[in-house]
Amino acid sequence: MSATDSLNTLVTGAIWRAEQLEEHQISSAPLAWAEVSALEEKLATVLPVSVPEGRIARRGAVRAALKARDYIRADALAERYLAERGAPKTLRVALGELLKEDTRNLAGQTQYEPLLGPDHATIGASIVILGDLSGEEDLVIEGRVEGKVDLKQNNVTVAKTGKVKAGVSGRVVIVEGEVSGNVFAREQAILRQSGAINGNIQAPRVILEEGSRFKGSIDMETPKKLDGPNRDRELQPEPGRLDANRAQAARVKAGA
Numbered sequence: 001m002s003a004t005d006s007l008n009t010l011v012t013g014a015i016w017r018a019e020q021l022e023e024h025q026i027s028s029a030p031l032a033w034a035e036v037s038a039l040e041e042k043l044a045t046v047l048p049v050s051v052p053e054g055r056i057a058r059r060g061a062v063r064a065a066l067k068a069r070d071y072i073r074a075d076a077l078a079e080r081y082l083a084e085r086g087a088p089k090t091l092r093v094a095l096g097e098l099l100k101e102d103t104r105n106l107a108g109q110t111q112y113e114p115l116l117g118p119d120h121a122t123i124g125a126s127i128v129i130l131g132d133l134s135g136e137e138d139l140v141i142e143g144r145v146e147g148k149v150d151l152k153q154n155n156v157t158v159a160k161t162g163k164v165k166a167g168v169s170g171r172v173v174i175v176e177g178e179v180s181g182n183v184f185a186r187e188q189a190i191l192r193q194s195g196a197i198n199g200n201i202q203a204p205r206v207i208l209e210e211g212s213r214f215k216g217s218i219d220m221e222t223p224k225k226l227d228g229p230n231r232d233r234e235l236q237p238e239p240g241r242l243d244a245n246r247a248q249a250a251r252v253k254a255g256a
Contacts (some may be wrong), residue, residue: 007043011060014039018067030068037064041077049084055091062098072190072207074099125161132166139170141177152186160194167199182216 018032040061047054058081065074078095081087120138127143134150141162149156149168156170162177169184175195183189185203196213206218
């Protein structure tokens with residue numbers, strides 16, 4: 001069995017599971033759709049946009065991201081696929097209809113629900129933690145943490161009232177409050193309009209919303225490891241790279 005066939009099999013199984021969870025109104029259905037989106041995206045990397053299967057995979061990745069309520073990811077995927085050389089008009093129309101048919105008001109949406117598991121933890125606004133944090137569940141920080149936050153397999157949200165003085169690592173890292181330290185994200189780092197980061201960002205996808213505050217460098221290489229002795233190394237900006245990344249990120253506005 002080829003790698004493409006294996007991926008197709010995984011996608012089919014993941015879609016069936018997500019549909020079953022959705023049908024029975026299980027709270028983890030959005031997470032299952034997030035898995036579908038990731039698999040479809042991987043399939044799209046091995047199938048060219050010129051073949052029907054490649055276009056189906058691209059459309060599927062965006063559709064699944066919408067079902068996962070990860071609207072920023074859906075927009076980012078659609079933008080990437082629409083910019084592909086050779087993308088046919090049929091794909092452009094299909095992606096446009098997907099976004100248009102979604103129940104949310106894409107133009108007026110300025111707040112996004114964090115993608116959290118059903119058993120996520122919350123550090124309340126009145127709580128102060130002096131020391132490092134690690135675990136295996138999604139985390140929302142509304143209080144103050146002075147120590148490293150290490151949840152590399154899970155999502156981390158620093159809420160508007162949250163303040164972190166050290167590095168933050170996670171699968172998806174969303175900053176609405178303040179982070180004084182480096183941010184490492186396996187999939188995506190998002191700095192909201194209300195947020196501020198004084199440190200470097202390393203993530204394959206970075207979004208800086210208009211009005212956010214950022215001082216540091218951006219490295220959009222896929223992080224190979226988030227642990228080990230070099231995890232907190234300083235990320236040195238390359239000439240011209242930061243400005244290009246900022247310009248790209250600035251185009252993705254809240255609700256764009």
